[in-house]
């Protein structure tokens with residue numbers, strides 16, 4: 222996410238700087254697409270396997286050498302590859318993240334952010350009048366479309382693993398999960414969070430609750446081992462399994478508008494024991510000019526699912542309408558996630 226500050230650029234009075242800044246903003250789409258193509262066509266993998274010039278990369282794939290050269294040359298300006306004399310290229314550590322097998326691979330994210338996750342941004346004009354861009358593009362809500370296209374369901378879960386991996390240890394370190402006997406991760410998808418919690422606290426019993434696609438990903442081990450975990454496929458709009466000590470919601474509520482969130486939270490309220498906790502794991506949008514990515518993710522989920530990122534008062538209002546009460550908001554060491562602790566309202 223390029224834009225990190227809500228403050229105007231420092232050199233606001235300098236026309237040259239203003240022009241440069243505007244050109245950077247207007248052309249950032251080029252960079253995203255170039256990276257997406259580099260990942261999608263397996264060019265990073267080719268380089269990792271030893272191809273170090275445009276011809277060696279292009280020829281086996283039926284690509285035009287001159288065009289591949291120009292793509293590599295452009296990518297050398299943003300730290301994905303380096304170019305040496307004689308047209309030799311090398312992957313940087315950043316570029317290696319676009320290979321399939323890197324432990325910190327973001328190849329699927331690079332692909333998907335330049336497929337439907339990119340196309341929806343072309344619908345922003347219309348979206349300001351209402352509606353959900355993804356549905357205009359694909360004819361159905363995201364999670365229904367993922368269900369109808371299982372391969373896409375699996376790629377979506379892979380992207381969730383890639384994007385949210387660095388948050389996971391920060392969440393586990395920031396909260397005492399050992400106080401709970403039974404934790405249900407609602408919309409836990411691939412299961413990475415539950416896997417990390419159980420690894421840190423083996424006495425905790427876990428239930429992973431998600432749509433079938435999420436449960437399938439967890440059962441394949443997409444997010445790591447889940448010893449002793451119960452897998453429950455279901456829809457949070459119907460009901461949530463009863464009786465857990467803690468209900469986790471990582472990046473699920475931001476996929477839904479306020480009315481839908483209230484339906485979900487009322488279902489959780491019905492399922493809770495009096496002392497259960499709900500832990501909403503999201504990044505709140507600051508109400509001041511503190512930097513952070515939430516204002517951009519907010520637009521992305523608006524286009525993708527009709528969801529939104531929320532401020533602390535907005536979350537408190539949602540909980541208040543659902544028979545719940547916001548207890549506290551804890552920071553984590555990761556800038557994209559906080560722990561919003563919620564209890565039953567008395």
Ligand SMILES: C[S@@+](CC[C@H](N)C(=O)[O-])C[C@H]1O[C@@H](n2cnc3c(N)ncnc32)[C@H](O)[C@@H]1O
Pocket residue numbers: 364381382385407408409410411430431432434435455456457458470471472473476
């Ligand atoms: C944005 S992903 C987050 C996944 C995971 N919690 C993480 O942090 O990486 C949202 C998850 O909620 C699940 N989900 C969405 N709508 C749901 C519903 N109506 N019932 C159950 N799960 C749902 C999706 O399948 C997906 O796994």
